[in-house]
Amino acid sequence: MKTDLCAQDIMTPHVLMAYEGWSIRRLSGFFMKNKISGAPVIASDHSLVGVVTVTDILSFETKSCEEKSELLQEVYAEYVGQTYDDDILQTMMSKADENCTVNQVMTRHVIKVDGKAGLQEVAYIMLQHGIRRIFVTENGLICGVISTHNILTAIAQ
Template identity: 60%
Template sequence: MNNTALLTAKEIMTKDVLMAYEGWSVKRLSTFFIKNKISGAPVIASDHSLVGVVTATDLVNFEGKSDTEKSQILKDIYDEFVGMNYDEKTMLSLSAKADENCTVNKVMTPKVVQIDEDTLIVDVAKTMLESGIRRIFVTKNGIMSGVISTNNMLKVVSQLS
């Protein structure tokens, strides 16, 4: 076993990761993606814990929903977070501005593959392959600390002699 195999996730991860907050509106998320020229981001809660991942595909899927489907998503949001139960007519009018009223946590994928900073890169590679993913989120005590992409892994491989 050479020294490269003993590298940990923390040593090869990208530390500066753009993140979205679960309470952002879909409209704000769209602006965030466009401004930063990205197509996806990890989603964090107000306590900075990793709660999901959201992509441009999630936004496209949301925009493709009918007004009735958007209205149901908004109803769930208002019931859960605001404690208000609006009539169908009000919900349909709110759905016209769904991108401003719907939050990221309703369109994100809540299942996230993550690893701890101390994970050896051989285990990182296995997890990525087994999960069929091109990037994996790195956490320390459940808090986002970085991301490892296939690019990070290829850099390590390219330095092998």
């Protein structure tokens, strides 16, 4: 095993990303099309703002009508600049997965490492946080992802 390997040496450079403004429906289609269960979330300037998984979608889908109503009010207050009465919200809720965005269901705290982080440091952070994937960033932008498979491959070589 090479002990001088760093994150950028073992990462997978091509990362599928979701945009924070996508609807929940679009995100679901993206996951199914690409056969993935999660993705980093980026803003319009491509900066990393969160991570979203199938579990986040399922949590959204099982929310009560009242909780979905609150999320819809947030969407319209933020993007349209106004709120709506209950009758209009009821109509919109029938299409909540089209009206609510990734930004509302994603996890904002993202565990990430710099490309220069050593292999041992990367493995330690992943163990410490109980995660199987970690994003590699440079200047706030994603440049790769490291999975437990990447680490095992590096150790085996």
